[in-house]
Amino acid sequence: MTLPSIPFFRPSISEAAIDAVAGVLRSGWLTTGEQVLEFEREFAAYVGAAHAVAVNSGTAALHLGLAATGVGPGDEVIVPTMTFAATAEVAIHLGATPVLVDCDPATLNVDHEAIAAAITPRTRAVMPVHFAGRAVDMKAVTDLAAAHELVVVDDAAHALPARSGGHVVGTIGDATAFSFYANKPITTGEGGMLTTADEELAERARVLRLHGMSRGAWKRFSLEGSWDYDVQELGYKYNMPDILAALGRHQLARSDKLHDARRRLAAQYADRLADVPAVSPLDPGDPDAHAWHLYIVRLELDRLTIDRARFIELLAERGIGTGVHYKPLHMHGYFRRTLGYHDDDLPRASAVYPQLVSLPLYPEMDQQSVDRVATAVGDIAAANTR
Numbered sequence: 001m002t003l004p005s006i007p008f009f010r011p012s013i014s015e016a017a018i019d020a021v022a023g024v025l026r027s028g029w030l031t032t033g034e035q036v037l038e039f040e041r042e043f044a045a046y047v048g049a050a051h052a053v054a055v056n057s058g059t060a061a062l063h064l065g066l067a068a069t070g071v072g073p074g075d076e077v078i079v080p081t082m083t084f085a086a087t088a089e090v091a092i093h094l095g096a097t098p099v100l101v102d103c104d105p106a107t108l109n110v111d112h113e114a115i116a117a118a119i120t121p122r123t124r125a126v127m128p129v130h131f132a133g134r135a136v137d138m139k140a141v142t143d144l145a146a147a148h149e150l151v152v153v154d155d156a157a158h159a160l161p162a163r164s165g166g167h168v169v170g171t172i173g174d175a176t177a178f179s180f181y182a183n184k185p186i187t188t189g190e191g192g193m194l195t196t197a198d199e200e201l202a203e204r205a206r207v208l209r210l211h212g213m214s215r216g217a218w219k220r221f222s223l224e225g226s227w228d229y230d231v232q233e234l235g236y237k238y239n240m241p242d243i244l245a246a247l248g249r250h251q252l253a254r255s256d257k258l259h260d261a262r263r264r265l266a267a268q269y270a271d272r273l274a275d276v277p278a279v280s281p282l283d284p285g286d287p288d289a290h291a292w293h294l295y296i297v298r299l300e301l302d303r304l305t306i307d308r309a310r311f312i313e314l315l316a317e318r319g320i321g322t323g324v325h326y327k328p329l330h331m332h333g334y335f336r337r338t339l340g341y342h343d344d345d346l347p348r349a350s351a352v353y354p355q356l357v358s359l360p361l362y363p364e365m366d367q368q369s370v371d372r373v374a375t376a377v378g379d380i381a382a383a384n385t386r
């Protein structure tokens with residue numbers, strides 16, 4: 001008998017959300033409109049931020065966060081090497097230089113001492129990434145930022161909802177970027193949100209999100225809108241359509257439930273993997289403050305006779321999907337070529353990368369599936385230990 005396969009991720013879309021999207025499709029107004037305004041209001045209230053600006057990707061939210069704080073040519077932006085390409089890419093698009101810093105291998109979060117060591121007179125911003133959903137110790141980052149007059153744009157693509165030192169992620173940095181990509185904690189297929197306490201920053205992000213056009217320009221094809229608008233500065237096409245916002249509102253309303261489910265499954269993984277040789281989960285910190293976007297284990301390769309690729313292959317043979325998050329930026333061709341990095345420039349990230357495997361984790365995963373994955377991980381480790 002072959003068991004059903006367990007995908008790495010499956011989104012959790014309610015029938016009510018599908019109906020809401022169909023409602024927008026029937027309404028005659030598809031792009032940015034009332035659904036987006038409501039989604040922004042609800043999202044701001046959910047994280048406790050003063051302002052939320054909806055955009056069409058997490059990358060766009062990061063880009064607008066940096067742009068609206070005035071990052072530009074000649075600036076240096078401190079970016080953890082342990083992240084997805086988007087975090088560094090947006091700094092480069094603004095003419096700034098990302099300065100990559102190493103991680104704490106126990107959490108994969110940025111190492112605060114590495115941030116401090118990377119600060120120069122040209123440093124303008126720092127972009128902590130709440131890796132896998134475990135919040136960065138933001139007090140340490142904001143203290144450093146205050147001492148050196150840096151802006152903090154945190155990448156919360158994994159971190160809805162998460163807390164750092166009792167504060168909700170999305171209310172701590174000068175601006176925080178969330179992603180609603182298909183496998184993120186809540187999804188709109190593609191989408192993102194920028195939150196901030198700073199009204200001026202939010203206003204600037206709103207203008208930049210739609211071609212730098214004057215406020216309200218998105219209404220220009222409605223009866224209440226005006227045909228007249230002014231392009232005030234060079235902007236982007238980053239607005240979120242109502243089709244996606246309708247889905248996002250339903251996802252957001254279920255965010256706590258989805259989070260509870262992920263948290264329970266993560267606790268079950270921790271329990272089931274505790275005695276597995278040569279496999280150790282990342283240090284979660286306070287598990288209740290963790291968003292549990294990803295469940296990542298480290299393979300102790302010196303105790304195993306197989307490498308990560310073979311480990312993943314053996315899991316796939318048992319019908320189990322996995323991922324790897326992420327190849328550090330300094331190990332990618334583009335960043336090596338343009339920024340001149342070598343593996344030994346960021347030795348801890350280079351050393352931890354070959355050990356990383358992300359196991360399946362999604363709200364509709366059942367306990368038997370977690371058991372099956374943990375059993376498979378245990379069997380494979382036991383059969384291939386030195």
Ligand SMILES: *Cc1c(COP(=O)(O)O)cnc(C)c1O
Pocket residue numbers: 057058059060083084086087129155157158179180181190191192
């Ligand atoms: C997903 C992700 C992004 C980019 O989000 P998109 O919505 O795909 O543009 C940025 N940073 C991290 C850490 C991510 O995981």
